[in-house]
Amino acid sequence: MGVITYDMEVTSSIPPAKMFKAFVLDADHLIPKILPQAIKSVEVLQGDGGPGTIKLITFGEGSQFKSVKHKVDGLDKENFTYSYSIIEGDALTGSLESISYEIKISASPDGGSICKNTSKYHTKGDSQITEEHIKSGKEKASGMFKAVEAYLLANPDAC
Template sequence: MGVVTHTNELTCSISPSRMFKAMFLDAHNLMPKLMPHTIKSIEKLEGDGGAGTVVQINFSAGPFKYIKHRTDEVDVENHFCKYTLIEGDVLGDNLECITHEVKLDTTCNGGCVCKTTSHFHCKDDAVLNAEEMKAGIEKAEEIHKTIETYLTENSEVYA
């Protein structure tokens, strides 16, 4: 099984604390509200939100029906979360799983930089489709921008 690693950085004007709460601690409530055209619901299947928690994200429309994530590590104080996409049609025939490590760091203007390292674990000798990987990264960037816009327009949320 081969592993392809991709890193990405996104900067925003929202503090790491607020962004972390929106992205990880309350995403099950926030994301279906912000993106009903994409996310139908997020269901907690196991756990209390910490390591070992499994959630299922059900999509409203599009080529994929659902994905399941397992939380591997959450460090609220240091704004770090590691989670693994363990099931869903987005994995296709080539991927065993995708592990994401996300760290939010404070910028000099009080915003944050979101550093993401993604490890795409390929099945056997499968080759990762670059277009599919790019589409996943673009979707993550869209979600990030949607959260940033919402928090900018609603400064009291997660304050």
């Protein structure tokens, strides 16, 4: 098994606490509302939202995938960090054991926030992941972050 690691950074004008609440804590309800074509629903299968929680994510009509199970690995509300892993589902494309993500939202000098995301693709055997696959994942994650930002800007009383 190999591990391929990619880092991504996205900035926002939204302060870190509000962005973390929307993008992480309220995401199960907020993202299907904002981006139903991407995420149709999120169902908690076990747990209370903290580490060890297992969720079933059902993708929307616009997705090439049907669903994944994701496990919460860590959640630190004070430091705005969140980590989770995709442990099952067709997004693993048969060549991946899992994909783990670490998200950290911190303050930017202008009062907004910087979201740093590290993705680790755990491949099966000597499977390879294409640059195109990684780029597609980064674009979707960035698009989701920007959609949440746009929602918060249009709805200042939300979250």
